[in-house]
Amino acid sequence: MQGTIIENLSGKKLSVLVSLLVIGQIICFLIGGLIAPTPASSQNILGTQCEDIRVNGSEPGGGKWFYSRGKGACSSVNKGNFDLDDHYLAHQVVYAFQMPIPRNNRQLDYSRWQQNLIGVLQVDIMYHSQMEIVPETRITLDARLAYRNKGDPDYAWKPYAASIEERSLDCTIDLKTDDYIYNCSVVPLFELGSLFHDYYLLNVRLPADTDRNINQGLGHVTDLWLTVINQNGGFTKVWVSLKTIFFPIIVCVLAWYWRRVHMLSRSPALLEYMLLVLGSALTFLNMPLEYLTLAYDMPFMLLLGDIRQGVFYANLLSFWLIFAGEHLMIQDSEQRNSLKCYWRHLSAVGVGCLSLFVFDMCERGIQLRNPFYSIWVTDIGTKLALSFIILAGISAGVYLMFLTYMIWKVFTNISIKRATLPSMSAARRLHYEGVIYRFKFLMIATLLCATLTVVGFILGQMAEGQWKWDEDLELEVTSAFFTGVYGMWNNYILALLVLYAPSHKQWPIETSDSIGEEIEFSRLPTDPNEMLSLTAFAGKTAVE
């Protein structure tokens, strides 16, 4: 590899650059912590038990929607817990969830800035000593989702999705006392990848069928609660602003970097290609596509977001491998500088990312067609999903082994070279010192970034884990974590692109091809003071 900027940069310039990046990093962190709200918030909605008065036998479905607020609201079955002796039939009770629920005397409506909506259902089942339920029951839900926009009349709900879903319900109870509520697991119900409309309405029926044993072991269901989780609009705004700032910066730096590589007479080295690909992946991640969701209905955004992150991290992981490989300082390996010799290492990354991708396609891809779909509800689906995740985990393990092995090898090589450094000629020494410096710099930067990510993640989890009741936390830890990590990897790539770009201090030397031969000829340079040929030699060996 050609000598890079970082080797030729004076300490002063380097420190200025690094401190600029650190300042940028701190700003990113503070933006998340002080300006942005928490990434997501939730609303807990109690289902209104609407009465479907249509005559027995009329199929649920059609254009009839049940809602609890506004003109034409349904008549509810009973205000409190309905009596066990009310002779309603199962299809006559419709649980209506009208979202969002009003807050602070305002009729809220979903904003497109909120990006996505996740619905989670909780079933309150009352314990009765005479009718205990088995710990794992199946619950069948007839769920239908409708939407309405501002300005539409109150009754104008338009169907969005409908599905009959079966979910498993794990219910336990610590203290078997009458009228206590079972502790049931939450049931993931739907995921909307875009929040395009203003109001949504969910109608849930619990159909009963004695012949096919549907919902027979359900016990005394008192309430259904729906928790809808949406991304906060403010967070999206901050997030998209960050992207809008980083996107052009990275594109410019990338263009500058590539121009620089092209100015070299030789064809670009593998590592330079890798950096370019990495930069492109980051650009893909940075692209503020979220603006489009404000105008168009793009339900695939959740999936696309996952893919973008996946592509970026796959490239980052591959880059680390190849970077370590290219700094092994083994002169004789002619095959270096091509992707082929890394196929074993890269396949670990590939398999891991591919299995995660397949898993994500199975979950979120199918959700594009049916937002109620979940891979986890069937046994086969759960096994499949688990196997994909385990496969990804194994690949991650293999990858880590490869990476640590390579880094360990580089370090042993470094210590060997260190020992022989004083006896080397000045040119070789400069070359190796450059390689060692480059490698160590990247190692430190990477370790720092990875550690910060992990520490931030753990801190964020801890802050979320303990539910704050009345303590007002000034810093939004989770948001700060997200913007901080996002800014950090941007800064990291930015620094790599700038510092590991080929240094122009050498490229005039390589304008003609004959020089390469000359240097090949003077393998052991006779004139150590000839600085130009020395550095050129260093460049030559690096190319090898």
Add this chain to the structure above:
Amino acid sequence: MACKNWVLVLLGVSLAAAASTRSGTWINVGLQGIRQLEAMRTTELYEVGASPLCANLNGLSPGQGRLCQLYQDHMAGVARGARAGIAECQHQFRDRRWNCSTVEDGTVFGPVLGIASRETAFVHAMAAAGVVYSVSRACRDGQLSSCGCSRSGRPRDLNREWIWGGCGDNLEYGYKFTQGFVDVRERERSYKRGSREQGRSLMNLHNNEAGRRAVVKKSKVTCKCHGVSGSCSLITCWQQLASFREVGDYLLDKYDGATEVRVNRRGRLSIRDPRFTLPTANDLVYLEDSPNFCLRNLSMGSLGTQGRVCNRTSAGMDGCNLLCCGRGYNTQKTIVRERCECKFHWCCFVECKTCVKSVDVHTCK
């Protein structure tokens, strides 16, 4: 129609009663108020101008009356909560000498609440808990539009575009509203420092808080991971209400372990017996010992236990020995039909067999 007339009569009665006594309690919202509310709903008088409920309801203090006018839409929730509190009290005390019996006037429980006893402490806590529970539920139902966070942290509301940040927890709203509504009557009047009245006021405040906290304490936190590919890099949590029975059981525990306190000269509550540990905000406190409720004494609100059914084999409070205060009991053989071997059918009905049993019923002499 007959129902409406009955309400009118009742309104008249309560008006007359309001003029004569001030010893009523706001819990009356759950007893007489709820009937008025239901009557109003059927006649669609609800939401028209000044609610007659607030003006006519016996038992509200002036401050509570104003809050009632201000938050008319909350009153149905308050009423339901108070009623749930009364019902839960009656369930919890079904086997005790005092069985939380109500009377038809503004005092709800009769003169019992006049004594600063454990029972009074429990009733206040239970009613406050009922309101927290019910208002939170009404928020989650979407029927109350003013719910939200009154947290005065970051001024989120200033930026209407800052879409829905901050907390959306309605349990906190229920807690805050109840604090305002229930506690206001204790703060309206100033008492002489260290006086009995002041002690009573402090005791009520403490027990109201304990009741409110009981709901919060019994609620569970549930979380959902929803990061990239459903990973836990993003996690959202919310409070899930327990059943009100659980809250009642919890408060009954607190009733059994209530601490006797007295008011000192500085106007603070201090424990009477220094050997006991200090009560926390979750514990109940009382100032006076309870009457034994064995004999009928209407001036104290005691109906007596004569004629109550007791359990001969039980060693607890429902045992004939304790419940009948040693007066002995009569035994009568009766044939009881009861539901048994029930099978629940979703939705909404229970199929039971009727079992006929011959049992001995013991009643206190």
